[in-house]
Amino acid sequence: MEKSLLKKEALQKLIDGVREKGGRFVAPSILARQVVYREVDCADQMVHDYIVPRNSIKEFLFPQTEPILRFRLMREGVEVEDVRVEPERTVFFGVRPCDAASCGAVRKVFTWDYIDQFYTRREDSSVMMTIACTSSDDECFCTTVGVSPEGKEGADLLLKETVDGDYLVEAVTDRGRAFVEEFKDVFTEPDGAELKAVATPEPIEGVNIDNIIGFLKDRSHYNSEIWAELARKCVGCGACTFTCPTCRCFDMVDEGTYIEGERRKNWDSCQFDSFTLHASGHNPRDTQFKRWRNRFMCKFNFYPVKFSARGCVGCGRCIRVCPVRLDITEVMIEVSEAARDV
Amino acid sequence: MSNIYMPYLATIEDMFEEAPGVKTLNLVFKDPKVRESFEFKTGQFGLYSVFGYGESTFCIASPETRKGYIQCTFRRVGRVTTALSELSVGDTIGFRGPYGNWFPVEEWKGKNILFIAGGIGLPPVRSVIWTCLDRREDYGDVTMVYGARTVDDLVYKEELRHWEDRDDLTLIKTVDPGGEKEGWDGEVGFVPTVLEEAGPGAENTVCVICGPPVMIKFSLSVLERLGFRDDDVYTTLENKMKCGVGKCGRCNVGDVYICKEGPVYTAAQIKKMYNDF
Ligand SMILES: Cc1cc2nc3c(=O)[nH]c(=O)nc-3n(C[C@H](O)[C@H](O)[C@H](O)COP(=O)(O)OP(=O)(O)OC[C@H]3O[C@@H](n4cnc5c(N)ncnc54)[C@H](O)[C@@H]3O)c2cc1C
Ligand code: SF4
Ligand code: SF4
Ligand code: SF4
Ligand code: FES
Numbered sequence A: 001m002e003k004s005l006l007k008k009e010a011l012q013k014l015i016d017g018v019r020e021k022g023g024r025f026v027a028p029s030i031l032a033r034q035v036v037y038r039e040v041d042c043a044d045q046m047v048h049d050y051i052v053p054r055n056s057i058k059e060f061l062f063p064q065t066e067p068i069l070r071f072r073l074m075r076e077g078v079e080v081e082d083v084r085v086e087p088e089r090t091v092f093f094g095v096r097p098c099d100a101a102s103c104g105a106v107r108k109v110f111t112w113d114y115i116d117q118f119y120t121r122r123e124d125s126s127v128m129m130t131i132a133c134t135s136s137d138d139e140c141f142c143t144t145v146g147v148s149p150e151g152k153e154g155a156d157l158l159l160k161e162t163v164d165g166d167y168l169v170e171a172v173t174d175r176g177r178a179f180v181e182e183f184k185d186v187f188t189e190p191d192g193a194e195l196k197a198v199a200t201p202e203p204i205e206g207v208n209i210d211n212i213i214g215f216l217k218d219r220s221h222y223n224s225e226i227w228a229e230l231a232r233k234c235v236g237c238g239a240c241t242f243t244c245p246t247c248r249c250f251d252m253v254d255e256g257t258y259i260e261g262e263r264r265k266n267w268d269s270c271q272f273d274s275f276t277l278h279a280s281g282h283n284p285r286d287t288q289f290k291r292w293r294n295r296f297m298c299k300f301n302f303y304p305v306k307f308s309a310r311g312c313v314g315c316g317r318c319i320r321v322c323p324v325r326l327d328i329t330e331v332m333i334e335v336s337e338a339a340r341d342v
Numbered sequence B: 001m002s003n004i005y006m007p008y009l010a011t012i013e014d015m016f017e018e019a020p021g022v023k024t025l026n027l028v029f030k031d032p033k034v035r036e037s038f039e040f041k042t043g044q045f046g047l048y049s050v051f052g053y054g055e056s057t058f059c060i061a062s063p064e065t066r067k068g069y070i071q072c073t074f075r076r077v078g079r080v081t082t083a084l085s086e087l088s089v090g091d092t093i094g095f096r097g098p099y100g101n102w103f104p105v106e107e108w109k110g111k112n113i114l115f116i117a118g119g120i121g122l123p124p125v126r127s128v129i130w131t132c133l134d135r136r137e138d139y140g141d142v143t144m145v146y147g148a149r150t151v152d153d154l155v156y157k158e159e160l161r162h163w164e165d166r167d168d169l170t171l172i173k174t175v176d177p178g179g180e181k182e183g184w185d186g187e188v189g190f191v192p193t194v195l196e197e198a199g200p201g202a203e204n205t206v207c208v209i210c211g212p213p214v215m216i217k218f219s220l221s222v223l224e225r226l227g228f229r230d231d232d233v234y235t236t237l238e239n240k241m242k243c244g245v246g247k248c249g250r251c252n253v254g255d256v257y258i259c260k261e262g263p264v265y266t267a268a269q270i271k272k273m274y275n276d277f
Helices: A008-020 A097-110 A117-124 A174-182 A209-217 A219-223 A226-230 A239-243 A288-306 A317-321 A328-341 B032-037 B079-085 B119-133 B157-165 B191-198 B213-226 B267-271
Strands: A003-006 A024-031 A034-039 A065-074 A077-082 A090-095 A126-131 A157-161 A167-171 A250-256 A260-267 B008-019 B022-029 B045-050 B054-059 B070-075 B092-099 B112-118 B142-148 B170-175 B205-210 B233-236 B264-266
Touching: A003 A008, A008 A024, A008 A090, A034 A090, A065 A250, A077 B008, A077 B092, A090 A097, A097 A117, A097 A126, A117 A126, A126 A174, A157 A174, A167 A174, A209 A219, A209 A288, A209 A328, A226 A288, A226 A328, A239 A317, A250 B054, A288 A328, A317 A328, B022 B032, B022 B079, B022 B092, B045 B070, B045 B079, B054 B070, B054 B079, B054 B119, B070 B079, B070 B119, B112 B119, B112 B191, B112 B213, B119 B142, B119 B205, B142 B191, B157 B170, B170 B191, B191 B213, B205 B213, B213 B233, B233 B267, B264 B267
Parallel strands: A024 A090, A090 A126, A126 A157, B112 B142, B112 B205, B142 B170, B205 B233
Antiparallel strands: A003 A167, A024 A034, A065 A077, A065 A260, A157 A167, A250 A260, B008 B022, B008 B092, B022 B070, B045 B054, B045 B092, B233 B264
């Protein structure tokens, strides 16, 4: 059965089923008056009328902080204990296509030669139930970066809302098919109900991604004065990178007492001065525009060119959270223009 | 190993004070299997940890030709290096590695080698020096230029004496003007100046250079005048590192992740990088 129906009334049964088997069910929900992806145990906690949740799903696959080993310091020496993640199955319900598409990028970095199993094991035990977008806001720009609001990239199941508030479910991967099979008492035959219209943001005029990539690849443009100009407003708060679904940079720190503790991976950001500060006091990216330039390069050069992955999925979060409203799409327009001029 | 961030445990078997604030550790892996199987190539680095303080990046300063132990030489500058320098013989530290690329010493067979180092830049070079000296017959003339700020700041003082005594290599040692003291028998002058005066030939010669950025910058122009091609001049890039395995995102120079694709580069390769130093 490639297509099936998930009735709104059946959601509780699905949540219960997943939880009974030891899994967690993550869905858009209200927390502190904002829509966020979070674990829910009850269908009433879910919201269905949302655009893009405030957080991305990355925090469930790559937590803000997580132990990577534990140590005990004793008179006889040090005892170090490995930490192995044994993640429960996580079902992500209501993931936006942009968020689902971001996982491929994060995975590329975490599996580049050395495999970070803290990430891969979590992603491998997740089920991505993407819901096509039926509304968008001014910050959404997925289509500008080649992501579709009804795209299947990264999805195990693609859901489309019917006018009755149910979901037409299409299995995209074997994992998705197996999931529908496993919960076959929840999924039913499609009833032919009409689907809600997909909301497709207009591609932003004046942006040409190929030109942007071409401009960045040319090393002579790295010293262009446009960078200092474009990033002038940035205060280096890092909010853009923390909310960005493809940002995956981290710090490693030891925490604990003199006798025991753990080494942790904590989210970090290339927007911070301390990120690249050498112990000598030298800092290769010593001014904010250089750090901002690194972020833009990361999104539109390192990810696409080096990792053949999406650096930006057009979710618009970085625009929504930026305290000075430094809009990445405005920079994309400027750089596209600069690329045309050369 | 499934957890890529899990270090091996190593015992500090010996510890030497090289210069003020600079120490060398002899490390032996606790696990006999690791001790047996551990191999690395000259130029590679590791992450050394003091549990409770964190990890620090140092090159492996011993040569790839010596098995059973590794050495690192570090300067006390911050949190981890201070904690590390306060440990004693017998204490346990963590080591992850070896990481990164290496000096292509195999390709240099039959060539002359010129080593240039400044200050705490000697440890990575020293690994290559001993690797080549342990296979002395594979290489032609070996010349070294090593300088430090003052006589006291020279590291590996005993080895410098040993190298001076050997007749199969030439060592030119120098200290910055004002850094000399009673009994100093070396040169007085900055490394680039001393290098220019010595004027080693570029014919069939590769150069390995490590040290402070200013020293490298001026030495590179001297090397160019001496006829060295950028393809034959090797150095290491040092950026702040945390993971060492291409994940944490901070060691990049433009699109190049130094921890995975470096730290060893030719001058020609560096000239092609984004200006992100
Ligand atoms: C590939 C590679 C090889 C290296 N090899 C060697 C080597 O062989 N020997 C060697 O001595 N070093 C080497 N280094 C440099 C070494 O990694 C750093 O000096 C060391 O990690 C920093 O020490 P720390 O952990 O004590 O500093 P921390 O205290 O952990 O530093 C944390 C951060 O605090 C800041 N900080 C700390 N102290 C100072 C300070 N004094 N001035 C300004 N900011 C400071 C910096 O932002 C620093 O990065 C190498 C680096 C690389 C990348
Ligand atoms: S850069 Fe901004 S718009 Fe692009 S994926 Fe990240 S948060 Fe979303
Ligand atoms: S933009 Fe910055 S924080 Fe985000 S992934 Fe790239 S380097 Fe890391
Ligand atoms: S959110 Fe805005 S101000 Fe903060 S670092 Fe990002 S661009 Fe700069
Ligand atoms: S040190 Fe983490 S990416 Fe290079």
